[in-house]
Amino acid sequence: MLIKCPECDLQVSDKATFCPHCGYPLQPEIKRRKPRNTNNKRRRLPNGFGQISEIKNRNLRNPFRAMVTVGKTATGRPICKPLKPESYFPTYNDAYAALVEYNKNPYDLEPAITVKELYEKWTEEYFKTLKNDASSRAVTSAWAYCSSVYDMRVMDIRARHVKGCMEEGTAVVRGKEQRPSASMKNKIKSLFNLMLDYALEYEIVKQNYARTFTLTDETIKEIQTVKKEHIPFSDDEIKSLWEHVDDKYCADVLLIQCYSGWRPQELGLIELVNVDLSNWTFTGGMKTEAGENRTVPIHSKIRYLVERKYKEAEALESRYLFTYVDPDSNKKNIKLTYNRYQRVFNRIRDELNLNPEHRPHDGRKHFVTAAKKAGVDEYAIKYMVGHKIADITEKVYTTREFEWLREEVEKIG
Template sequence: MLCIKCGKSIADGSAYCNYCGQKQNAKKPKYHKRESGSGTIYQDKRYKKPWLAWAPSSKYGKGRQYIGCYATRNEARAALEDFMKNGRPELYNATLADIYEMWSKIHFNSVSYSAVKLYSSMWKRFKNVQDLPVRELRTAHIQEIVNSATSKSAADIIKAMATMLCKCAMENDIVQKNYADFVKIPKFEKKEKRIFTAEEIESLWKCSDQKPVQAVLLMIYTGFRRGELLALTVADVHLREGYIVGGEKTEAGRNRIVPIPPNIPELKEFVQQWCSDTGTGRLFPLTPAKFRSDVFDAALEIAHIAPEGLTPHSTRHTFASLSSAAGIKPESLQKIIGHANYATTAEVYIHQDITKLIEEMRKISR
């Protein structure tokens, strides 16, 4: 070979010229075009693993098949050759149900029990595509499920769940694209929540010798969710101090202090009686469905209140409305009710102690 600078003859493969010392250009290895019918490998720098491997269309007669993305060209070539020799990888035909099982085993360990119940409930919405190979899942499938939601919050959860399932499939090189990213959330008309009127609350008080009615009244004056009330135990009740510890769902909502309004001593009497009567340690050892029928619906029937538009969650909205009308400070209400999205100022700089929260609840009366 000749030196690239002085032109003198030097030994083939020399890194430097023996005469002038010039470093010789290293030849980059040539990658020859793959033979027809042997698959495709190419680089796409938009991906973290930029080397993509595709099987040839002639292999299965249905157009070329995506195999996976890899960090290097050699890894992609090895995967393609293995595919051509041994067929599709183990997870190639994985269904959406397979991915859900794989994803849930990991994800459910990092979220609350209520979140697990929510995801499990939303998974039922995917019943029409659960047996579909995830590589055949497209935006249209997910969009149809999202469109079937009856509220924006449900639609948001469905899209988020589909996004995580597709991401799980991508991490296992089953699909190349997250089709859930292209789903659009439809517009929903915001419905005004029905709350208990002053007349309906008075009707409940007239029947407050009945335990179902007492439970509804406690929810109206404390803002406890149905699930939170059902989770309460005797150990959560601190009658002498005047508060109950409970809550779920968000970090802000879990194990929060909820004062019993001092100006409504009847509520403390209700709770004290429940603590004495329970044989299980739980104040209401019921399932959510049983609570709805045997407690909430029963209370409305006892008090002769029309049930249209009223749900157990209506008590929480009623509490928020009563608190606002009574003049309870927003930052105190947000701590009592356990919302996660209260203002940073209230969360970081305003520190409420139990005494102050009880004083705020003193503003509520019958």
Template sequence: MKNPNGYGGIIKLEGKRRKPFYARVTEGWEIVHKETGEALIFIANGAELPKILPENTKLKQIFTGIGSFKTQAEANIALADYNKKHSPLDAATLTFAELYKKWYAWKFNPRRKKQLSQQSKGSYAAAYKNSRDLHNMRWLDIRYDHMQNIIWESDKGRETLNNMKNLWSQMYDYAIMNDIGERNYAQYLETDVAIEGKEDIHAPFDDAERKLLWERVDEFGVDTVLIMIYSGMRPTELCLIETANIDITQRVMRGGVKTNAGKDRIIPIHKRILPLIQKRMKEGNEYLISIDGEKISYYEYRSRIWDPLMKQLNLDHLPHDGRHTFGTMADDVGMNQKALKMIIGHSTKKDVTMRYTHKDIEQLKKAIDLIP
């Protein structure tokens, strides 16, 4: 099971050694010149790494050694002790991701008499991954609504949602034990309602509502709703679309999250939203949807764009309703089910890691243009 980012790791040194297990942690990264090896910039561990490096440079990982040990178990104990000592809990700045790292070191401390299984580690790791919208939030800023909305917007099964709730609740308990906060908001979360009422809480935009959106398309944020309605993208996917992955000439974009079928898929651009996407691309931002040129999370999109817009338009919809609307409209026009699954990122019998052929792309564009 992979440790959290920044936690550190253990390698086994080559040759016959009395202490072959070497524990180390990442101190940071250096941007170095490829030819001379000269270090140009140091980036501390935990800071965001640049997506594009200066010409003729590369990233070099810098480690701090903890020590060599006879057994892997001894190395694990040393690694856990190091994280406990060198990552103090600072309530003022502590983020969800930082607290998870501390909780993980405590939960899976090798000194515990009863060790949890690899399956348990995997479940917690998956729950953490599904909490990506919380990762960079300050722990003390997280409230019930933040977590409940993630559950309501998720298309995961009940077991996965319960695992997420369980992780959050345990993190709250750990934080409270360390005098970080006073209340466990996760204990109030509803996972049963999120599943059993799933079809009830999501409703497609009807004809009159879609007409209203087109009439007020120039108002801030309306275009984002229409893009989801005419593409079938999830809100999180929309926030992650990079302009570099949009081909206006071919009328396609590449992106997607969630399942293997959904990740990095080709999404045809409907003719009606093509001008909306072109207009946003002219802004010159890295991400299609941004605020002040900066990438935004699902939570920021929900709180700063979607919720104010729904109130302004006097509409009652959740962000995921755009995707539901697309599915409804596709069904109404009798879209080919294979094409529909490929567009929205549901698995098909075809290899989901395939390379899209020109014929595939043309068929997807033909299918999506059936929607009026």
């Protein structure tokens, strides 16, 4: 029922503790409940952010412990470690603020990270910057020789450990254990150069010891010996390739390279959408700014070969012009990587008794050599093979019609 407030004479419920109009206490024996302090509300932690727990039943100045998530178990449960260098805080929100700072830059407070953990974090970011699979494969192949330091703390790595991987590291390649070659030693050093640069940036280490030494003179000399000059194909070798273009697997790909100048890796990356059979052009490229997305005229001699590869790719429902079908496997529509191209290239070279010194890049060398021999314009060659043009007049102030490129490439017999 309603009653009158003795203070303001307005009607209020007889069950009211205080008058809602003036605040007069109608039931003084009942204390007014304090309003809830929303400012002390604990903020919820995002998934994977970490954990905050309160240590109770102990008289602690800093009862709130902050834990950081460093991984997950096989069942998906988080693995947590105490936050470093400080783990305990006076309030929940102090612990929360510390976790926020840690998650902005996790490595600053985790000096005990292992080399393997660093490699996984670094490659996760570094591989995103690479433009082709060959570069990432070079890193992973070098990493295979570094198992002796996988479980070491990054902060403990010194030059002798990197050298140990280069000189004594072993890896299983095609079922056989082997030591690093000269070129692999170079890759291992490059791996640690970049990875420890990353660690230095995040203050995990104070110095990049991989950059405190250089390759030995013997290793450099061995690398230079291995890096032989590419050689073009002779007229008899080109004739032999044409004679076997239909019965030697991938001989047509090699001839296409000889008349277009693509790098081996670039051949495997040409997509069907970038092949124009109406205007007889294909677009692709990699490695350098000048080499990316360049359009090359399809020489009249190889047009039917390109068209044939196009139809083969369509039949296999492949997005790429060139595919690799392993005769020893049932798998089809496999991407033509450098290693796979090298495999079939070596087979063609040996079966046709070509010069044993030939390597997969020699088709590109042959194109440039044949073009120069035929009097093709120097800048046309550079445009087609993706080499940088230093001449400012040609690069900036000269506009070339694509038909000019087509006329130039057709000079090659």
